[in-house]
Structure formats: C-alpha cells, structure tokens
Amino acid sequence: MNVNGNSYTYVFSVVMVVLVAVVLSVAALSLKPAQDANIQKEKKQEILKSLGIEVTRDEAEASFETYITDQLVLKGGKLEANPETPAFDIKMADAVAKPMDEREVPLFIAERDGKVFYIIPVRGKGLWGPIWGYVSILSDGYTIAGATFGHKSETPGLGAEISLPVFTDQFPGKKLAVNGAYQSISVRKGDAAGDHQVDGISGGTITSVGVESMLNDCLQPYMSFLLSRSSVLSAPEGAALSDTLISVL
C-alpha cells in the first residue's frame, strides 16, 4: 500500500476527522450533565458566599434552598411579572450586553438570622476575559453586606486576587447611595477612604478598573427598585420585616 499516494492521503484524512469528531462528541455529550451540575452548584456556592456563607460545592444545593427565599426578575428598574427566563437561569453575559433599560436582571432575596438580604449578580470585563461576582446588600437597600468575585483567566497573583478576601473584605459596610441617589464604588490606587472607595490590586490595574466599571454598570439597574423598596420596608422592624416583604411582593 502506498502510504504517500494522493488517494490514501484523502481517505486517511477523512477517516481521521470522522473518528476524532466521534470521539470528541461522545466525550462532550457524556460529560455534559456532570459539567453542568458543577456549574450550577458553583453558582449557588458563589451566591451564598456573598452572604458570608461558605459551603462546599456538594452542600451548596441544600444551603441554597435554606437561605434563598425568593428569586425575582427586574426590567428597567421594575419587577417583571412574566420574565422570559427564570431568575436563576438568566445569563448575565447576555443581559449586560443590552442597554440598561432593556435588561432582564435577576435579584435574589435571602434571609439569614431573621435579616433580609438582596443579592445582585454582576458581570464585566477584566484584562484577559470576563469577571463576575455577587454583591449582597442589607435590607436598607444601599449598604453592602458582602461581595464575592470570580474571573475566567485573570493573571494569578495579580488580577486574580480580586477573588481573594484581601480584596473582597473591603466591601462590607460600603454604601451604594448618597441621600437616596445612586453612587457606585470606585477602585482606588492605595488611597481609598470613605464609604464609596476600595483599594485596587497593585499590578492588576486593568482588572481593578474592570471591577469598578462592572459594579457601576450592573448595580445601577437595581438601585431605584431597592431604594424605593427599602423606604417601604423601613417602617416596621424585626419580625414583621419578612411578612411585609412577602406582602409587597
């Protein structure tokens, strides 16, 4: 058999391509359910982490059911009664590509130790790829309770530090509004002060700037809703809080 003949070469390439395609499709299809389950659990894990609840990926499912009391969809700052996709399944990558008024964005409501928290997903661009995160907000509608960030491919040791406590621990207590008007968090180079600034990562400037514009862009669509909601809620305190919330919903 002439291994270097034209017809053999053609036959060999065709057989090879078909074989490899079959192998890869079988691998992709058979592993997809396990991969998707991992991604879902990780999302739940991240949402809980923004509340300061650390769970392993296997526990995430059950804890999520315990703490998350409601999942809403907002559009143009208002509650959307008939969303196209359920809140949990909304892809933030698609949502942030749209103008702010046309976005359908999810809002998760959690209850922990009798207190209500709002959890907002955020997504933006880092240096090498997408960055994302979850910001939890106290029931006053503008004080940050916690934040967690993730990234696809930021530089380890530099931009990737946004997902570490060194960076995220700065967020609790920061404010997103001044006198009822929205004001986002800015990321500073080492001189952060006050309620609206955090320190960035040295050597990770582009990622830090990415976090700043991500927060600015993604938190804004929620603010009018959260601020008006919190003024409704601010009257009754304590145990009545969750009942009021349910009636408002």
Place this chain on the structure above:
Amino acid sequence: MSQATKTEPKEALFSKKNVKILKDPLNESNPVTVQVLGICSSLAITVKLEPAIVMGVSVLVVTAFSNLITSMLRNLIPNRIRIIVQLVIVAALVIVVDQILKAYVYDVSKQLSVFVGLIITNCILMGRIEAFALANTPWKAFLDGIGNGAGYAAVLIVVAFIRELLGAGQLYGYQIIPESWYLDNGGWYSNNGLMLLPPMALIVLAVLIWVQRAKFRQLIEN
C-alpha cells in the same frame, strides 16, 4: 530505527536503553532548560505552585499519550500531512483531558482554565512527536513522553517554588514566611513583588539553566 527493533530479540520493558529514554529528559536533555522548548507556558504559569503542578501533570499525560498514539500510527500516517495529523491527535487529547477535568475535578480545571489550551501550543509535544514518536515503537515513545513531561513539570515546579516563596511568602497557598516578619506587622520583611511579574520568571529560569550547566559541563555548547 523501527525496522531494527523488529528483528532484535524481545527487549525487556525497562532495559537500560529504555530507562535512559525515560531519565534523560529529566536532566541532560531537559526540554525546557536544555532544549529551551515550552518556555512561554513555563513563564506564564509559575507564579504559584499549585497551577504549576497541575499543568505539569496535564502536560505529562498529553505528551505520553500523544507520543503513544502517534507511534502506533507511525506507519500509516501519510508523510505530507503528518504535522496536521499530529496536531489533530494532540488537540483531541487536550480537549478530552479538559472535558474530564471539568466534569470530575472541577476545582482543578478552574485553575487550569487558559493553561489547558496552552498545552496544544507547547513545542515539547510536537517536538517529541516529530523527533521521537514517528521513528520509535509505542512503548519507547510512551516512555519518552513521560520522561519529557516529567522534565517539563520538574522545571515548572522549581521555578514556581522560588517565585511563590519569594513573591508571596507562601507555598501551595499556605503562608510560609511568618506574618510577624512583615513590615505591616512591625517586622522587617517585605515580599518581592517583582517575583510575581513575568520578567522574573525568565530570570529565575535563566539562573536555573546557569546552575545546571555549571554542574553538568558537557551541556555547555562551544
């Protein structure tokens, strides 16, 4: 070479020659420090020890199996399209490895993210397939793949060890330098931030090559 081995009496699995194939890439013909292949990825992922180890193991698996598969097919591959065939084999293996990591060891696969893709572009793979697997029997090619993968992994681990220790004061994510030594806590020590940047990887690697050549003088070119 392949014809020669066929007529010889059956060779022991770990004969002297085979052990040499396995051991040489660890030092005398190390793919990174001697042949200077795969430099790009060794610079990119040696900031921390953990990704360096995972990357080293992944490359080892891919070099071993791409060498093995290519060697089994070596008499069937048309010469004119052999590079394409090699690329397809390597790419398919990398994708399968990536998918398996994502499904069963999700946390590890997250750390590898971009690095898995980089395995395809690693010169060591194509280099070993071209130079060795195409001309040798599958078992020898397999050993050669493991040897070269291990040689690569060893260099990554040494460089990452130095960079993580001096750059972040940690090893494998655990704090090694006592917190009380740091300037912030009233001590005298400060991490060397330069260690975390790519140029320092090149310098650390160059020092490594220097040390190796000083010790094994036969490696020095005229």
